[in-house]
Amino acid sequence: MLRERLIKGHKVIYDENAREGLDHIVYDLSYDETYSLFSKAKVKKELLLKTRLVEILISFQNQTVVL
Secondary structure (H helix, E strand, O other), X not given: OEEEEEEOOXXXXXXXXXXXXXXXXXXXXXXXXXXHHHHHXXXXXXXXXXXXXXXXXXEXXXXXXXX
């Protein structure tokens, strides 16, 4: 089931399977890091963020971030 949440000024739609990646964005990244990440996803339409803890595929569709 898809859920919707506002994260640091961005509307984000996510599936419960993306919860770990969502938590990483919310709790581990600063506002500037999140803004930069979402801006890059907007330009490229899709972005893969890999850290040693999580791997997150971020898409940008219709002014909405999709995890």
